[in-house]
Amino acid sequence: MLSGKHALVTGGGTGIGLAIARALADEGALVTITGRRAATLQEAAGGRLHPLVMDVQDEASVADGIAEAVTQRGPIQICVPNAGIAEGRALLKTDLDFWRNMMATNLDGAFLTIRESLKSMTQTDWGRIVAVSSIAGLKGLKGAPTYTASKHALIGLIRGLAADYAGKPYTFNALCPAYVDTDIVDSNVTSIAARTGMSHDEARQLMVGVNPHGRLIRPEEVADAAVWLCRPNSGSVNGQAIQLSGGEL
Structure with a gap:
């Protein structure tokens, strides 16, 4: 289904990111998996999975890394900003370094990844952005106000981009697992x-x-949802925050 498409998955060496990368590869995509740990990426790589050391907190690393991936495997048509930090801390125990580090990965990293991916995606006639948010992007997660804020902001970014590109052949959605x-x-x-x-x-x-x-929830359940958003009849699903939460209302 995705033969010839180039996908990029941040945080693609483990967990949800790796599950999504493998699912996309199973559909024929060439997948660039990124992360900060070369050994972890090398262990996960093989077949259609190609490792790229990249730090989503570093603008130059993201810009240079994605440019390299495009040179090697063509324009990015599926972008999965997945890299994230999940850590709880009470607000009165939260210092500015903790806040900024969370935002730098969960929000700034997604922003940079999407921006750089769109440079090549918008030169093609089809594209999908599938951001990995969280159920905490839709509700308050007790004991984790910083994490909750970062995931709410990510959904806001996705919805704003969906509005900007409405009517064009690119969709922007977020997955919100518990x-x-x-x-x-x-x-x-x-x-x-x-x-x-x-x-x-x-x-x-x-x-x-x-x-x-x-x-x-199994990582493969989240991966199947990501693949669904890349299927041929998914073009009318845009600007959505899709829950995978076992019935959370």
Whole structure:
């Protein structure tokens, strides 16, 4: 279905990003996977997955990296800004460095990735932007006001771009998963257990219990949603924040 298309997935070496990259590759796309850790990318690469070391917080790194990917594999027609930080901290314990670091990755990184990808995408007759936000982009996530703000802002960016490019052959959508079974959840479980004195299993169940269907979402479920947004009849889905949350209302 996507044969000949060049996709770029940030944070593509692990978790949701890797699942999306593999799903797009299975549909025939050539996929550039980016991240800061060369070893992680090399481990994930192979077949139609091509590694690119890139730091989404660094404007020059994003501009140069995406230009290199375009030179090697052609214009980017599928852009998945996925790289992100998920960490909770009470507002009165939040310093400006924590705030700025979260925004630099979750919002600035997405902005830079989309901007640079559009330079080649808009020279073609088809394109898809599929940003990975969070259920926290649609509701307040208790204990994580900074993260919540960054993911709300990402959805605002997507909706603004959908309005700007309405009527053109490019769509802009956001995926909003609840808790997904990734290394980020494992890290947060460890953090919760350390702060509260809960056991690891108790802390994990606390996170599982937030999802109404009583389980963690599989990365492949998010990946299938991303692929759906790239299918031939997806052109009327634009400016949407699509929940993958097990029934969260």
